Amino acid sequence: xxxxxxxxxxxxxxxxxxxxxxxxxxxxxxxxxxxxxxxxxxxxxxxxxxxxxxxxxxxxxxxxxxxxxxxxxxxxxxxxxxxxxxxxxxxxxxxxxxxxxxxxxxxxxxxxxxxxxxxxxxxxxxxxxxxxxxxxxxxxxxxxxxxxxxxxxxxxxxxxxxxxxxxxxxxxxxxxxxxxxxxxxxxxxxxxxxxxxxxxxxxxxxxxxxxxxxxxxxxxxxxxxxxxxxxxxxxxxxxxxxxxxxxxxxxxxxxxxxxxxxxxxxxxxxxxxxxxxxxxxxxxxxxxxxxxxxxxxxxxxxxxxxxxxxxxxxxxxxxxxxxxxx
Numbered sequence: 100x101x102x103x104x105x106x107x108x109x110x111x112x113x114x115x116x117x118x119x120x121x122x123x124x125x126x127x128x129x130x131x132x133x134x135x136x137x138x139x140x141x142x143x144x145x146x147x148x149x150x151x152x153x154x155x156x157x158x159x160x161x162x163x164x165x166x167x168x169x170x171x172x173x174x175x176x177x178x179x180x181x182x183x184x185x186x187x188x189x190x191x192x193x194x195x196x197x198x199x200x201x202x203x204x205x206x207x208x209x210x211x212x213x214x215x216x217x218x219x220x221x222x223x224x225x226x227x228x229x230x231x232x233x234x235x236x237x238x239x240x241x242x243x244x245x246x247x248x249x250x251x252x253x254x255x256x257x258x259x260x261x262x263x264x265x266x267x268x269x270x271x272x273x274x275x276x277x278x279x280x281x282x283x284x285x286x287x288x289x290x291x292x293x294x295x296x297x298x299x300x301x302x303x304x305x306x307x308x309x310x311x312x313x314x315x316x317x318x319x320x321x322x323x324x325x326x327x328x329x330x331x332x333x334x335x336x337x338x339x340x341x342x343x344x345x346x347x348x349x350x351x352x353x354x355x356x357x358x359x360x361x362x363x364x365x366x367x368x369x370x371x372x373x374x375x376x377x378x379x380x381x382x383x384x385x386x387x388x389x390x391x392x393x394x395x396x397x398x399x400x401x402x403x404x405x406x407x408x409x410x411x412x413x414x415x416x417x418x419x420x421x422x423x424x425x
Contacts, residue, residue: 101156103169103403105385105392108150108162111140116307119196121286125227126192126397138193141399142375144186144293154392162186175371175404178424187217188352188422190375190399191289192226199281200302200313201235201256205323206275210296213319218275221291222347222354224336224420225269226379229284236271236279236332237261243326251317256301263333270334272347276325288377290422292351298323343421355421357411359383365409365421367402372423374402381417386410394419 112122112130115137122128122136130136142162143150149161157165163184171179178187204210204219211217223234239261250259260278263271265285273279278300281287298320302313338344338358343365347354357363367374376385377399385392385400387409394400402409411417 100168102389103172103405104155104389105387105406106152106157106165106401106403107154107392107398108142108401109153111143111148111150112136113138113140117195117197117199117283119194119286121194121227122192125286128192128397135196136194137196138191140189140191141377142186142188142190142401145189145295169403172405173403174373175424177371178373178404185293187293187424188375189289189291189293190377190422191291192286192397193281193289194286195281195283197283198303200299201260201278201280202297202299203278203320203323204273204275204294204298205296209323210275210294214296216296217292217294219292219294219296220274220349220351221289222273222352223271223281224288224290224346224354224356224379225265225267225285226288227267227286228265228269231264232284233262233264233282234271234280234285235260235262235282236273237277238326238328241328244321244324247324247326248321251300261332268336270336270346271332272334272349274325274349276323278324288379288420290347290352290354290375290420338418346420348425351424353423353425356418357421358416358418359411359413360416362410362412365411366407367404367409367423368407370423370425371404372425373404375420375422376400376402377420377422379418379420382414383417383419384412384414386412 114133118135118137207218298316338356
């Protein structure tokens with residue numbers, strides 16, 4: 100069997116009513132003939148949305164097909180034992196040109212009970228933000244179910260929500276149960292569990308061209324919401340130069356930020372997991388036993404679990420997200 104290597108995939112572009120053109124203008128991704136692109140699914144094991152390899156001898160194969168052949172060599176022993184052929188992380192680039200609905204995702208327990216699927220915890224890394232762009236993450240004050248319902252029924256839900264001004268490099272952890280919404284003028288990378296379960300709470304009273312409003316899931320969302328108030332929701336995404344700095348760590352994924360201006364060795368011997376690298380700034384080359392692979396801004400690359408030693412060599416400087424499971 101041929102040896103595995105760093106894998107690139109064809110983006111899956113999603114036309115959204117709130118999408119813009121930054122996925123093309125910032126990262127050179129051609130989403131034509133779509134009129135806009137709200138989401139570029141960079142790495143996906145979601146059924147009917149399986150990523151397809153674009154480099155090397157595995158070109159044309161889906162992510163699921165490769166897992167079927169290489170199993171733990173690709174994803175790691177523990178991950179293969181738990182998830183089988185399902186790849187457990189979904190990576191997106193999102194460009195919002197309008198407010199997304201206010202929403203919440205169920206945790207694993209509730210999602211399994213209702214949908215026989217995993218829940219959805221996620222995180223956001225802001226790639227670019229227009230001046231005064233903002234998003235919603237969590238509550239702005241102490242809230243319980245009774246207070247939430249009172250404000251909701253009286254059309255005052257926004258008064259309870261935590262609005263955050265954002266800039267490039269800001270990070271937000273969004274565990275299952277956290278009420279959130281993305282505002283206009285924000286382009287970000289989203290790392291999430293492989294799940295597409297979303298409960299819409301409020302959609303800004305929008306209607307489509309036929310005058311229909313989108314379905315809301317007010318009752319379903321109620322059991323999913325975590326009403327806990329936090330003093331701070333924003334994580335500082337500033338990197339440590341020529342080192343890996345942790346941003347978010349959970350049972351579902353670990354995400355680090357790496358900034359390099361010289362070659363950096365990454366040793367994954369103790370890690371029983373695949374590694375995902377998403378280049379957020381600059382370009383770099385991956386040197387590994389067996390060859391090299393160039394990575395440009397906006398590209399996502401999957402490092403198989405059996406590749407333990409990498410040398411990351413920037414063209415000049417480069418920033419990247421590093422994602423794996425522990």
